[in-house]
Amino acid sequence: MPAHHTSPSLEASYVLLAESVRRLVDVAIRSEVGIDDVRAAAAKIDSATAQLSAALIPGARGVDRAADGTTVVWGNAAIGLRNAIAPPLVVRHQTDGRVRADATLGAAYEGPAGHVHGGICALILDHVLGATAHQPGRPAVTGTLTLRYEAGTRLGPVRAVAWVERVEGAKTFAVGHLETSDGVTVRAEGVFFHPLPAQT
Amino acid sequence: MPAHHTSPSLEASYVLLAESVRRLVDVAIRSEVGIDDVRAAAAKIDSATAQLSAALIPGARGVDRAADGTTVVWGNAAIGLRNAIAPPLVVRHQTDGRVRADATLGAAYEGPAGHVHGGICALILDHVLGATAHQPGRPAVTGTLTLRYEAGTRLGPVRAVAWVERVEGAKTFAVGHLETSDGVTVRAEGVFFHPLPAQT
Numbered sequence: 001m002p003a004h005h006t007s008p009s010l011e012a013s014y015v016l017l018a019e020s021v022r023r024l025v026d027v028a029i030r031s032e033v034g035i036d037d038v039r040a041a042a043a044k045i046d047s048a049t050a051q052l053s054a055a056l057i058p059g060a061r062g063v064d065r066a067a068d069g070t071t072v073v074w075g076n077a078a079i080g081l082r083n084a085i086a087p088p089l090v091v092r093h094q095t096d097g098r099v100r101a102d103a104t105l106g107a108a109y110e111g112p113a114g115h116v117h118g119g120i121c122a123l124i125l126d127h128v129l130g131a132t133a134h135q136p137g138r139p140a141v142t143g144t145l146t147l148r149y150e151a152g153t154r155l156g157p158v159r160a161v162a163w164v165e166r167v168e169g170a171k172t173f174a175v176g177h178l179e180t181s182d183g184v185t186v187r188a189e190g191v192f193f194h195p196l197p198a199q200t
Numbered sequence: 201m202p203a204h205h206t207s208p209s210l211e212a213s214y215v216l217l218a219e220s221v222r223r224l225v226d227v228a229i230r231s232e233v234g235i236d237d238v239r240a241a242a243a244k245i246d247s248a249t250a251q252l253s254a255a256l257i258p259g260a261r262g263v264d265r266a267a268d269g270t271t272v273v274w275g276n277a278a279i280g281l282r283n284a285i286a287p288p289l290v291v292r293h294q295t296d297g298r299v300r301a302d303a304t305l306g307a308a309y310e311g312p313a314g315h316v317h318g319g320i321c322a323l324i325l326d327h328v329l330g331a332t333a334h335q336p337g338r339p340a341v342t343g344t345l346t347l348r349y350e351a352g353t354r355l356g357p358v359r360a361v362a363w364v365e366r367v368e369g370a371k372t373f374a375v376g377h378l379e380t381s382d383g384v385t386v387r388a389e390g391v392f393f394h395p396l397p398a399q400t
Contacts, residue, residue, distance in 0.1 A: 013238040020245045025284045029275045031252040038213040041248040045220040048241040052231040060307035075229045077317040084225045085285050085308045107260035108285045110275050117277040118342035119326035123319030142318035146346045
């Protein structure tokens with residue numbers, strides 16, 4: 001993986017770019033304009049894509065190094081600040097050991113009409129439960145994940161909360177839930193572990 | 201939900217628009233151009249967003265009616281042809297009763313470096329297992345979903361396969377897996393049901 005040392009202002013411009021792309025994703029779903037406007041908008045988008053494509057890393061983003069030396073996951077599908085698919089989740093480690101993430105989910109995250117797709121609920125809970133097992137520079141991966149959908153999750157503000165139930169050797173057993181102003185909508189439990197270093 | 205009767209060519213232009221947005225999402229993650237180009241690209245994107253925003257439905261897309269009278273889910277986070285977050289999955293009901301979906305997942309779906317985010321695997325499997333229980337105009341919702349991650353899922357072409365194990369009353373028990381050229385990477389089982397009509 002390349003370790004990119006970019007300036008804070010360049011990093012910030014890419015974060016703003018992704019925010020622009022998120023707004024575009026939303027209106028591309030909800031727009032009702034006519035065909036001429038759709039085609040003109042697509043031409044502008046293709047022009048932006050061409051401009052950004054003048055220099056591309058191959059493959060995917062992987063793990064980068066930020067200007068301050070910390071590792072960052074710009075491209076991550078749940079938390080990546082440069083990934084317009086990510087809400088993005090902002091994961092907070094509370095002083096009580098719990099992990100929390102808040103997000104506001106709009107039209108792009110819909111499954112049943114007016115509600116968050118069950119698989120998006122799973123994406124958020126996978127990431128937040130997994131974050132209880134993360135260590136700096138040593139992310140955990142999912143072993144098993146079980147989700148119980150207790151109510152529909154309405155589009156809008158959601159919160160995910162997770163905590164460690166117990167640790168057995170390399171395995172972290174985590175539990176948590178997704179909630180809205182309606183209360184808890186999805187409960188989750190999962191087992192996460194740290195991949196062993198490759199044997200040489 | 202509004203039932204929009206749009207012409208096939210307008211529908212097609214929105215599908216092409218979403219494909220343009222998907223390419224943009226990808227390069228916005230992988231781009232290495234300098235700050236002037238990033239800002240110029242963002243300005244083009246914001247201009248496209250403004251143009252598309254001249255007429256917007258409020259909230260989310262819900263279920264629309266296509267020009268040919270069938271129901272379509274343009275905005276769905278897994279399969280929505282107008283939703284740039286959706287790969288989109290193309291779900292096929294095979295003659296043997298299995299449901300299959302193929303997708304090629306790039307940088308936007310990354311979790312661990314070079315691999316699909318575990319939560320994206322969950323999104324795909326939730327949708328494909330759920331599709332075994334779908335009936336025309338009467339989608340199933342997820343009751344429980346259990347995922348067992350057996351290997352990392354490399355970015356690139358993936359296939360999800362699911363089938364009904366048994367039906368008990370309103371509940372459909374479905375199983376399936378995600379696979380790549382490496383073999384099966386994630387196994388899933390879930391219970392899906394049809395929400396009861398609202399009581400009056």
